[in-house]
Amino acid sequence: MSWSSYLSAHRDRFISEHLAFDRIPSISSLPQHKDDVRAAAAWAVRRMQQAGLANAGILETEGHPCAYAEWLGAPGAPTLLFYGHFDVQPVDPVSLWTTPPFEPTIRDGRIYARGATDDKAGVLSLIQAIESVLVSEGRLPVNVKLLFEGEEEIGSPNLRALLAARKAQLACDHIISVDGGQWSEKDGGILVSLKGLCGLQINVHGAATDLHSGVFGGAVANPLAALAHILAALRDPDGRVLVDGFYDDVVPLTPAERAAMAEVPFDGDELRDRVKVSALAGEKGYTPIERMWARPTLDVNGMWGGFQGAGVKTVLPGEAHAKITCRLVANQDPQKIIERIIAHVRRVTPPGVRVDFEPSKGTAYPYSMPLDHPVNEAIKRTLTQVYGKPPYYIRMGGSVPVTGQFERELGSKVATLAFGLDDEQMHAPDEFWRLSSLDKALKAYALFLHETF
Numbered sequence: 001m002s003w004s005s006y007l008s009a010h011r012d013r014f015i016s017e018h019l020a021f022d023r024i025p026s027i028s029s030l031p032q033h034k035d036d037v038r039a040a041a042a043w044a045v046r047r048m049q050q051a052g053l054a055n056a057g058i059l060e061t062e063g064h065p066c067a068y069a070e071w072l073g074a075p076g077a078p079t080l081l082f083y084g085h086f087d088v089q090p091v092d093p094v095s096l097w098t099t100p101p102f103e104p105t106i107r108d109g110r111i112y113a114r115g116a117t118d119d120k121a122g123v124l125s126l127i128q129a130i131e132s133v134l135v136s137e138g139r140l141p142v143n144v145k146l147l148f149e150g151e152e153e154i155g156s157p158n159l160r161a162l163l164a165a166r167k168a169q170l171a172c173d174h175i176i177s178v179d180g181g182q183w184s185e186k187d188g189g190i191l192v193s194l195k196g197l198c199g200l201q202i203n204v205h206g207a208a209t210d211l212h213s214g215v216f217g218g219a220v221a222n223p224l225a226a227l228a229h230i231l232a233a234l235r236d237p238d239g240r241v242l243v244d245g246f247y248d249d250v251v252p253l254t255p256a257e258r259a260a261m262a263e264v265p266f267d268g269d270e271l272r273d274r275v276k277v278s279a280l281a282g283e284k285g286y287t288p289i290e291r292m293w294a295r296p297t298l299d300v301n302g303m304w305g306g307f308q309g310a311g312v313k314t315v316l317p318g319e320a321h322a323k324i325t326c327r328l329v330a331n332q333d334p335q336k337i338i339e340r341i342i343a344h345v346r347r348v349t350p351p352g353v354r355v356d357f358e359p360s361k362g363t364a365y366p367y368s369m370p371l372d373h374p375v376n377e378a379i380k381r382t383l384t385q386v387y388g389k390p391p392y393y394i395r396m397g398g399s400v401p402v403t404g405q406f407e408r409e410l411g412s413k414v415a416t417l418a419f420g421l422d423d424e425q426m427h428a429p430d431e432f433w434r435l436s437s438l439d440k441a442l443k444a445y446a447l448f449l450h451e452t453f
Contacts, residue, residue: 003129003132003133003135003137004132004443006132006136007128007129007132007443007446010128014125014438014442015106015438017128018104018120018433019104019106019111019113020043021040021043021044021115021123022104022111022114022115022120023102023104023113024040024086024102025088025101026039026086026087026115027087027088027089027090027091027153028087028151028152029089029154030090034064037064037065037086037087038064038065038150040150041058041086042058044067044123044124044148045058045068048127049069050131051128052071052130052131052135053069053070053071053130053146054069054070054071055070056068059147059166061151061159061162062158062161063150063151063154064087064149064151064158065150066147066148066150066159067086067146067147067148067150068145068146068147068148068169069145069146070145071130071134071143072145073139073143074140074141074143077142077143078173079143079145079171079172079173079174080142080144080174080176081146081147081175081176081410081412082144082145082146082147082177082178083147083148083149083177083406083414084119084123084149084179085119085149085150085152085153085179086115086120086123086150087149087150087152087154088114088118088120088153089115089118089153091429094429096429097429098112098430099112101429101431104116106435109434109435110435111433111435112430112431112432113431113432116432117420117421117424117425117426117431117433117437118179118424118426118431119152119178119418121419121420121433121437121441122178122179122180122419122420123148125178125438125441125442128442129442129444129446130144130449132446140449141449142449142453144449145172147170152179155362155401156401159402159405160405160409163409164409167409167410172410173412174374174375174412174453175412175413175414176375176415176416176448177402177414177415177417178416178418178445179400180416180417180420181419181421181422182418182420182437182440183394185434185436185437186387187265187387187389187391187392188384188386188391188392189393190376190380190391190394190415190416191369191394191396191415192368192369192370192371192376193329193330193369193395194364194366194395194398194399194400194403195296195327195328195329195366195396195398196328196332196334196363196365196367197326197327197328197362197363197364197399198325198326198328198334198335198337198359198360199301199324199325199326199362200323200338200342200358200359200360202321202323202324202357203320203356203357203358204223204226204230204319204320204321204349204354205223205319205354206220206223206316206318206352209318210306210315211318212314212315212316213314213316216316217316221350221351221353223320223353224305224320226349226350226352226353227303227320227321229350230322230355231303231324233344233348234298234300234324235298238284239281239283239291241298242344243298243337243340243341243344245340246296246298246337246340249331249332249333249336250295250329250330250331251330251331253290260371260392260393261287261289261293261393262287264392264393265392268280268288271288283295292397293395293397294395295329296328296329297326297397298324298326299324299327300322302322302323303320303321303322304322305317305319305320306320326341328365328366329366330367330368331366333365334363334365338359362401363401364399364401365401367400367403370413371393373413374453375415375453378453379417381451382417382444382447382448383444385443387440417445417448418441419437419438420433421434
């Protein structure tokens with residue numbers, strides 16, 4: 001039996017396994033689900049053993065565990081390290097789910113459950129595809145190592161230490177992430193860049209306590225007004241960040257990169273209507289897709305201070321606060337950006353108030369991968385077979401810290417071969433994964449294992 005026939009013959013079983021995996025409430029951010037995250041790791045280990053992989057087991061970290069297995073029976077062939085995660089986001093608000101988030105349900109050709117697309121779909125589909133090749137051919141054409149994490153949804157705080165401690169065990173020629181997606185149901189996509197991330201909280205302090213605005217107003221500085229001035233001084237009306245040195249390390253887009261993005265069938269009017277705004281905004285001189293994918297941003301995520309209740313309270317607040325984050329592009333350094341923002345804020349802070357800062361712990365370096373990298377070329381050939389036409393080269397405005405951690409610790413770029421779609425409600429109520437994507441994923445992973453690098 002060929003691997004493709006094996007996939008067809010076992011499709012119903014594979015779907016049932018996805019339901020079983022999705023049933024585990026492996027929420028890494030909530031302490032009460034600590035045992036569930038470990039249960040998901042153990043489930044993945046057992047499934048890898050059943051698929052015929054060797055040395056399957058739990059890899060402990062200072063937090064939630066990882067699951068690992070390998071097959072190294074192809075001397076002289078490349079070794080591929082596959083990465084994914086089995087932890088999931090919290091499910092609130094539960095009232096907005098049509099069916100309970102951990103009671104997986106199939107409706108209209110879709111599996112509805114928390115984690116269905118992000119990222120239990122990729123983890124289990126890869127295992128199932130490997131099984132199909134091992135059973136039908138008796139061996140794999142390449143060596144594989146599978147590392148699945150239990151902390152991706154909380155920023156992978158312990159992964160880098162694990163990579164450093166197990167560098168020899170995880171040594172490989174190429175790394176492929178199964179956490180990601182395609183451009184559309186009918187179009188493949190190769191992810192070639194992710195943005196970095198940094199952020200901080202700005203605290204503005206005025207008087208030692210809230211004051212009566214009639215008695216003290218006009219003589220004592222208002223921290224909320226000062227904060228508004230500070231935030232307004234971060235960007236100009238055309239969307240360009242005014243922080244000194246913010247763009248110094250940005251690698252400009254090449255004509256070829258801009259041309260590749262222009263080929264992607266992106267509809268700005270559709271985006272505007274979908275998110276229900278009157279117009280798209282952003283940095284002048286760039287298209288909306290270039291702004292989202294390849295230009296750095298600075299955003300205010302929240303601000304507060306003073307009276308927040310109903311009615312009126314004539315108060316001069318003693319303090320005000322704002323949270324900001326930046327999405328970064330190559331070759332921006334998160335720490336440098338934070339330092340430059342702090343220096344800029346200090347320069348523009350009006351008299352009568354003082355500022356202090358709380359930099360965020362979660363940072364990520366921007367990540368990019370050459371379009372013509374050997375693994376990207378292999379993915380292109382694979383996706384062309386699956387979709388019947390070449391994929392688009394796509395980028396993502398989000399951040400995935402593990403890509404940089406892998407590159408720094410194991411010395412290898414991270415390619416992405418995954419089959420989620422951006423309308424599948426990841427991190428939201430009614431998360432789902434298409435069964436048609438399952439079929440594509442199984443075929444693609446089996447084909448990819450037969451590729452040359």
